[in-house]
Amino acid sequence: MAGLLDKRLWIVSGKGGVGKSTIAAALALRSARAGRRTLVCEVNTQERISGLLERPPAGPDVKRLEENLWAVDVRPQEAMREYGIMVLRFETLYKTVFENRLVRYFLRFVPSLQELVLLGKIMFHLQEKLPDGRWRYDTVVLDAPATGHAISFLSVPQVLLQTLPPGPMTREALKMRDLLVDPAVTAAVLVALPEEMPVNEAVELHAALKDKVRIRTHAAVLNQSFPERFTDGDLEALAGHPELQRVAQAHHDRAALAVLAGTKLERNLHAPVYAVPRLFVPRFGRDAVEQVMGHLEPLVTGET
Numbered sequence: 001m002a003g004l005l006d007k008r009l010w011i012v013s014g015k016g017g018v019g020k021s022t023i024a025a026a027l028a029l030r031s032a033r034a035g036r037r038t039l040v041c042e043v044n045t046q047e048r049i050s051g052l053l054e055r056p057p058a059g060p061d062v063k064r065l066e067e068n069l070w071a072v073d074v075r076p077q078e079a080m081r082e083y084g085i086m087v088l089r090f091e092t093l094y095k096t097v098f099e100n101r102l103v104r105y106f107l108r109f110v111p112s113l114q115e116l117v118l119l120g121k122i123m124f125h126l127q128e129k130l131p132d133g134r135w136r137y138d139t140v141v142l143d144a145p146a147t148g149h150a151i152s153f154l155s156v157p158q159v160l161l162q163t164l165p166p167g168p169m170t171r172e173a174l175k176m177r178d179l180l181v182d183p184a185v186t187a188a189v190l191v192a193l194p195e196e197m198p199v200n201e202a203v204e205l206h207a208a209l210k211d212k213v214r215i216r217t218h219a220a221v222l223n224q225s226f227p228e229r230f231t232d233g234d235l236e237a238l239a240g241h242p243e244l245q246r247v248a249q250a251h252h253d254r255a256a257l258a259v260l261a262g263t264k265l266e267r268n269l270h271a272p273v274y275a276v277p278r279l280f281v282p283r284f285g286r287d288a289v290e291q292v293m294g295h296l297e298p299l300v301t302g303e304t
Contacts, residue, residue, distance in 0.1 A: 003302030004218065005034060007187040009126055009140050009179065011154070011215065014191035015201040016146040019223040021048040022284075023191050023276070024143035026293040029053065030300045032068035033293075036138035039070045041122050043145055043153070047073050054286040062125070070137070072125075076114050079121040115156040116173065123176045126185075147201045151208045154180060154215065180215055187218035189299070192265065194225050194258035203268045219299055220265045224278040226254035274299045 004010055004027065012024040021042070028040035028049070039062065040049055047057045050071050056063075058071035060078040065071050128136040144150045157177035164170050179185055188209055192202040202220060209215040229251060238245035262273045276295045281288050297303075 003298075004187055004189070004300045005031070005036070005139075006302070007185060007218070008135070008138065009142065009186040011142045011144050011186065011188045012191060013144040013150040013188065013205060014147065015193075015198045018191045018193050018198050020146075020191040021143050022052060022289060022292055023189065023221050023223065023296070024141050025049045025052045025289050026296055027189070027300065028069060028071075028139070028141040029289060030293045030296060031139040031141065032066070034300075035068060037068050037070075037136065038139040038141065039072065039125055039137040040141040040143065041125070042071075042073045042143045043118055043122075044075050045073070045145075047071075049143060052285065052289050074118050074121050076118060079117040080114075082117075082121055082124070115153050116160060116169070119153065119156055119176060120172055123179055126179060127175075147205045150205065151212060154209070154213045158213065180213065183216045186215060188215050189218055190220045190269070191223055192220060192261065193223055194254070194261040199261045199264055202265060206269045206271075217269050217271045219271050220269055220273045221296070221299070222258060222262050222265065222273055222275045225258040225262075225275040226251060227275075227277055228255040228259070272299075 010024075010027055010031075012020050012027065014020045024040060025048075028038050031038040042049060047059075050056060050058050050063075050065060053065060053069075055065045055071075058065070058073055060073055060075045062070050062072045122140065122142060125137055126140045130136050145153050157173040157180065160173040161170055161177060164173075190202045190205055192198040206217045209217060238248055258275065262275060265271075265273045274296060276292055279288050279291055
């Protein structure tokens with residue numbers, strides 16, 4: 001199977017709390033290490049990725065974190081301004097229209113406008129080019145909202161195409177929709193934990209992406225997995241040591257759950273599943289992200 005390096009937009013999503021920002025940070029770091037100019041985007045949230053990489057917050061403007069790696073927290077107010085200038089072309093016209101108090105009041109009631117401008121800024125960076133014609137960013141990693149919000153967020157272009165008359169907004173929506181559904185450009189990576197609810201949400205997210213947004217699931221990441229270390233024979237051998245046997249049994253049971261979770265994901269997503277082991281570290285920072293990155297190498301390169 002082709003690796004993520006064959007795509008330009010990597011969308012990372014899953015149930016809240018499964019570690020999708022950690023996976024997004026690790027993937028962005030690996031892309032940058034491959035020599036690709038990489039932009040990692042968070043969406044109107046408290047920034048986590050810059051902190052995980054032990055760098056200062058990026059904020060709403062694209063900021064360089066290190067060689068080949070940039071970050072941005074896409075926020076509504078700044079994205080609205082950039083979208084207005086991009087579509088209306090003239091800053092003075094933007095100020096006349098979008099910064100008018102009465103207009104701004106009514107804009108609050110335009111369906112999906114906020115999501116449109118947030119997604120629009122991300123897609124603008126995906127298509128941005130350098131003066132020599134090369135892509136400004138070879139890879140854009142989107143740390144997408146959690147499951148339910150991710151669907152509504154990524155569905156915005158299709159919704160607008162179905163509800164609005166032809167015009168500048170629908171032209172922008174069509175461009176976004178075409179990039180999102182192009183499997184040569186976009187890949188979705190779904191993150192879950194080896195637990196029932198996160199796995200079920202990943203399966204539901206896959207189905208919704210396929211049916212409502214037509215985005216292909218490239219792979220899943222089973223985060224915080226326990227590898228199999230104790231066989232049934234090992235447990236029997238520890239019969240005379242009840243405390244050790246109890247610990248080994250707990251680890252054995254967690255490993256078995258991870259196997260079941262991975263199997264369910266593979267069967268329902270029809271996509272490969274990559275396990276990232278649970279890390280026992282005193283502080284989850286850059287070193288931990290580097291370890292996660294190592295476990296994601298086959299996902300990125302496509303090599304087994």
